[in-house]
Amino acid sequence: MSYSMIAEEIVGSLGGADNIVSVAHCATRLRVMVADENKIDKKRIEDTEKVKGAFFNSGQYQIIFGTGTVNRVFEAIEGLKLTVANKDQQRKAAEKQGTAFQRAIRTFGDVFVPIIPALVATGLFMGLRGLLMQEEILGLFGLTPETIPQNFVLYTQILTDTAFIFLPALIAWSAARVFGGTPLIGLVLGMMLVSPALPNAWLVASGELDPLMFFGFIPVLGYQGSVIPAFIAGMIGAKLERRIRNIVPEALDLVATPFLTLLIMITASLFVIGPIFHWLELVILSATQFMLDLPFGLSGILIGGFQQIVVMTGVHHIFNLLEIQLLTNTGANEFNAIITAAIAAQGAACLAVGLKTKDTKLKALAMPSSLSAFLGITEPALYGVNLRFFKPFIMGLIGGAVGGFFAVMFGLKATGMAITVIPGALLYLNGQMLGYLAVNAIAIATAFTLTWMFGYSDKMLDK
Structure with a gap:
């Protein structure tokens, strides 16, 4: 069966073109939103050649084809001149479906999944450094841990530390994108959270530095490696930006909107969001560690x-x-x-x-x-x-x-x-x-x- 025939079979099994709201795909699945689930012939779909399974999830009917195959089936469906959508468009259409908990977790996925490739690469760099730093491997080059050139150590630190140092910038960028803000404003906000002008979070945690104290009780420090404060800042910043944009005159939008958004959000992030949600982050980390240590x-x-x-x-x-x-x-x-x-x-x-x-x-x-x-x-x-x-x-x-x-x-x-x-x-x-x-x-x-x-x-x- 050709891919065009598979596409026609899938469309027919879904209740025809009139029942299909939109079609998109990810690495392994065709993701379809339909008007009426009752019109889907699920057995016919599962019996279609190259289909490896199908199920409803997150408001979408997801048909599994596997890597590579799904791209070709999607291209064949595009050739049928149906309504197709990218994942962001489908996310917006499906965001009101499912329970509140499912929607919240889906939002977490929308924010974190795009930054995972950077963390995958960083993890591989860490693994390679761990391999190269083993005494047996160093011995092959006539080296010991004490004789490794410092320039090489610095090079490996650039590879393994950068993504985590600037992790809040990546998360704030992605959160701003997901919640309808300007990604670049989110990126700048996240970079402000790890500004070198602030006491480094890791040095504060080790006791080498003290946080800046404002009003005698608010600790202010950098948020290197933090996750939740950057997520909350990016989310609130995106909503605030949209609210400001609706208020300021169009002639002042280019200047006033980013200025006010960043001014308000970095103040709120350093004095309110950061301290509160960093504490929550530590609680979650402790609970996770407790579970792993059972x-x-x-x-x-x-x-x-x-x-x-x-x-x-x-x-x-x-x-x-x-x-x-x-x-x-x-x-x-x-x-x-x-x-x-x-x-x-x-x-x-x-x-x-x-x-x-x-x-x-x-x-x-x-x-x-x-x-x-x-x-x-x-x-x-x-x-x-x-x-x-x-x-x-x-x-x-x-x-x-x-x-x-x-x-x-x-x-x-x-x-x-x-x-x-x-x-x-x-x-x-x-x-x-x-x-x-x-x-x-x-x-x-x-x-x-x-x-x-x-x-x-x-x-x-x-x-």
């Missing part, structure tokens, strides 16, 4: 066992906030290895189905879907195979819990975030590679064995 590997069991259920609810972007906080405050990310175990286990369950089944269509679906999971993307395996037969999904959850337990017991800590399983190995070049590989092997072996023995048989195809 005895007997309980945190690994709970997170590894339930992480993919959280993915199904669409609120998994909360992990982005927690991982960023851990990286900026401790320099390590304990969530990554646990989440990796959960993802690898679902891939292994899907692989077991693909190898065990004699159904050629299911085999053709399961095998590439498991590979996608081993590269860190579980949706094809999750919605195309494991949830369809349910038992493989449960076996995957068990495998994730077992792998998560060992991730905690081995004390694994990633140098970055957002990449897992095979690509995620690059975050463990700091001497933890063997432990990381062992955790993946344990999660995969557990989920694969349980699925092969108890989780799937071709009799399920008849139900």
Whole structure:
């Protein structure tokens, strides 16, 4: 079946062009908003060639095709002259759908997802530095930790520290963009929060510097590495900018709007928003650390066992906030290895189905879907195979819990975030590679064995 035929089949299954409000896509999914959900022929969609699953989430009907394929299907749908939309347009159309909690988490995702590539690169730089700083590696070049040229150390610090030093600027920029403000004003506001004129947050935390005290009780300092204060400042700044723009005369807009926005917001950020939400940030960090430090590997069991259920609810972007906080405050990310175990286990369950089944269509679906999971993307395996037969999904959850337990017991800590399983190995070049590989092997072996023995048989195809 050609991509144009697949596009026509999808449109027909969605109730025709008149039922389609808009179409967009991400890395793996076609995201469709429809006028009437009851007109969708869901079984027909799931039986369409190259479709690996479909489900409703965040006000959108999401059809999983996988990387590469989704781009071609989207191009074919564009050729049908339907209404297409970018992700920002769809976000605005869907922002009133779902519960208040779902909308809040979706907003977190809209703000944090665009800055993740910068943090991924930084994490990889940290991993490479950890590898190069090991005595065995230095010995190959006739060096020791004491004889490393300082210029080289400075170079590595530029690579690994810059994104976190200016993290508030990145977050304020993204928040301003999401909440309808001018991104550049948000960027400048975020840069003001880390101005070198302010006492450095990390030096204040270590006791080397004292914060500036205003009115005898308000501590003022820089917010290097902070997340929530920059998010709140960017959000409020965007709303304030729009309010000011509606008030000032058009002739003064270019000068008055950015001037008043930045003046009001940096004052509010340093004296009110910063102190209050930095305290809240520390509370969340302490709660996160408490959860990760639960005895007997309980945190690994709970997170590894339930992480993919959280993915199904669409609120998994909360992990982005927690991982960023851990990286900026401790320099390590304990969530990554646990989440990796959960993802690898679902891939292994899907692989077991693909190898065990004699159904050629299911085999053709399961095998590439498991590979996608081993590269860190579980949706094809999750919605195309494991949830369809349910038992493989449960076996995957068990495998994730077992792998998560060992991730905690081995004390694994990633140098970055957002990449897992095979690509995620690059975050463990700091001497933890063997432990990381062992955790993946344990999660995969557990989920694969349980699925092969108890989780799937071709009799399920008849139900």
